[in-house]
Amino acid sequence: MLCGIANQFFKTAHPGLIANKKLHATGIANDIGFPFLAFANIQTLPTERTGEASFATEAQQRIHVLTIVNEILQHYKPLNETLSTAKYLLQTLTYCRYLCADMNSFAAYLHELRKSRGLSLKQVEAKAGVSNAYLSQLERGLRKPPHPDILRRLATAYEVPVEDLLVAAGYLGNGAEKGITREAIEKAFAHVISDPQFRHGTRIKGVRLGPDAKRFIVEVYEKLSGRKLLQPE
Amino acid sequence: MSQTLQDSDPIVTFCKDVVSRHEGNWPPSEEELADEFAAFFSLDLVLLEEALKLCKQLGIHVSFAALPEGLHGINGSHGQNREVLLSAKEAFPGGKFHTLLHELRELLEYTFCDLGYPIVRSQELEIHAEEFASIARMNGGKKALEFFLENASKVATNWKRWLAFAAALAFGFAFLVSCGMHSRLEDAMIRYKQNTLH
Numbered sequence: 443m444l445c446g447i448a449n450q451f452f453k454t455a456h457p458g459l460i461a462n463k464k465l466h467a468t469g470i471a472n473d474i475g476f477p478f479l480a481f482a483n484i485q486t487l488p489t490e491r492t493g494e495a496s497f498a499t500e501a502q503q504r505i506h507v508l509t510i511v512n513e514i515l516q517h518y519k520p521l522n523e524t525l526s527t528a529k530y531l532l533q534t535l536t537y538c539r540y541l542c543a544d545m546n547s548f549a550a551y552l553h554e555l556r557k558s559r560g561l562s563l564k565q566v567e568a569k570a571g572v573s574n575a576y577l578s579q580l581e582r583g584l585r586k587p588p589h590p591d592i593l594r595r596l597a598t599a600y601e602v603p604v605e606d607l608l609v610a611a612g613y614l615g616n617g618a619e620k621g622i623t624r625e626a627i628e629k630a631f632a633h634v635i636s637d638p639q640f641r642h643g644t645r646i647k648g649v650r651l652g653p654d655a656k657r658f659i660v661e662v663y664e665k666l667s668g669r670k671l672l673q674p675e
Numbered sequence: 676m677s678q679t680l681q682d683s684d685p686i687v688t689f690c691k692d693v694v695s696r697h698e699g700n701w702p703p704s705e706e707e708l709a710d711e712f713a714a715f716f717s718l719d720l721v722l723l724e725e726a727l728k729l730c731k732q733l734g735i736h737v738s739f740a741a742l743p744e745g746l747h748g749i750n751g752s753h754g755q756n757r758e759v760l761l762s763a764k765e766a767f768p769g770g771k772f773h774t775l776l777h778e779l780r781e782l783l784e785y786t787f788c789d790l791g792y793p794i795v796r797s798q799e800l801e802i803h804a805e806e807f808a809s810i811a812r813m814n815g816g817k818k819a820l821e822f823f824l825e826n827a828s829k830v831a832t833n834w835k836r837w838l839a840f841a842a843a844l845a846f847g848f849a850f851l852v853s854c855g856m857h858s859r860l861e862d863a864m865i866r867y868k869q870n871t872l873h
Binding site: 589590591613637639640641642643644645646647648649651652654655658659662663665666667 | 736740742743744745746747748749750751752753754756757758760774777778781785800801804861862865868
């Protein structure tokens with residue numbers, strides 16, 4: 443029963459459960475349901491479940507977590523039918539939802555984007571030429587973020603700047619790695635292009651000037667003018 | 676116009692030289708400009724290394740970075756300071772060289788503007804810079820081809836000489852086509868990616 447509930451939860455949960463993190467499998471198990479571990483025989487879990495694991499995609503991470511939870515639940519027979527089990531499960535699920543809501547997931551972003559435009563998967567397929575089955579997998583986090591060319595088509599279909607999708611998919615840094623926000627880049631770029639002493643040009647093909655490119659232009663300006671515009675927050 | 680142009684700046688000197696020669700018949704074509712650029716700085720634009728050496732002489736700092744996809748290069752000019760940033764990864768051979776020449780052309784244009792002799796409107800600069808880069812590379816390629824053919828003619832054995840001629844011509848032809856078509860090849864690759872990748 444518990445396995446069923448847990449599976450149901452994870453099926454409906456935000457797909458970006460644990461994004462962009464190297465996870466320690468035991469750590470995950472502790473995070474998502476410490477109370478369970480008090481009773482579950484963690485030692486019986488396969489050794490690879492308890493070692494450090496890194497994941498190429500969110501989907502892999504999610505499957506990994508699901509597997510662990512299932513295994514824990516299977517080992518957690520003594521309190522299977524008790525009220526305290528339900529209480530612990532509730533605590534765990536609440537904590538998971540908290541974790542999930544906090545994640546910047548590409549899959550969820552894509553799903554929300556489509557819903558906000560009131561489009562069905564088939565309508566997006568017709569507009570962007572991307573198969574609805576593939577889109578569905580993307581939205582459920584079962585496939586890694588697609589190639590930028592597909593993102594471009596989706597951006598056209600959803601009428602959003604392609605940079606937004608590129609950033610969400612992790613192709614473009616949003617400056618976060620340097621503690622620099624996109625707004626800060628835009629502000630600095632606006633300053634740069636308003637400086638009459640500064641002239642610049644780019645050789646750019648097939649894409650628009652996105653935040654990452656603007657950041658490089660700002661950095662060129664900083665180097666030439668000796669003025670620092672982009673400061674980590 | 677706001678810039679203070681210094682005669683000690685080799686780019687200013689070159690641009691003034693071009694202006695003085697073409698004043699009655701302004702503007703010069705990109706082909707003339709590419710020829711005069713190579714002649715003025717006495718170099719054969721065949722290899723990236725030569726262009727990098729020239730940039731150093733001209734006081735243009737060139738660096739490489741992992742630029743976002745589609746962005747091949749950036750140039751900037753602030754007062755007498757000039758900078759070029761090139762993509763460290765290019766799909767086609769000669770891509771960095773082509774982009775560097777493109778950026779150089781844009782930097783030249785800023786000086787022509789400061790002198791009061793713009794060659795192109797700013798909206799058309801991109802196209803002209805592409806043309807300049809292609810022509811400059813082709814000119815360099817032609818000189819390299821002449822060198823190869825000259826050496827091939829010195830080969831004593833008949834069949835070896837013809838073989839050397841054929842190899843030089845095949846190489847030269849491929850090189851010239853790649854220089855002239857560089858921009859189109861890149862466009863074709865973008866279209867190919869857009870059409871086939873799913």
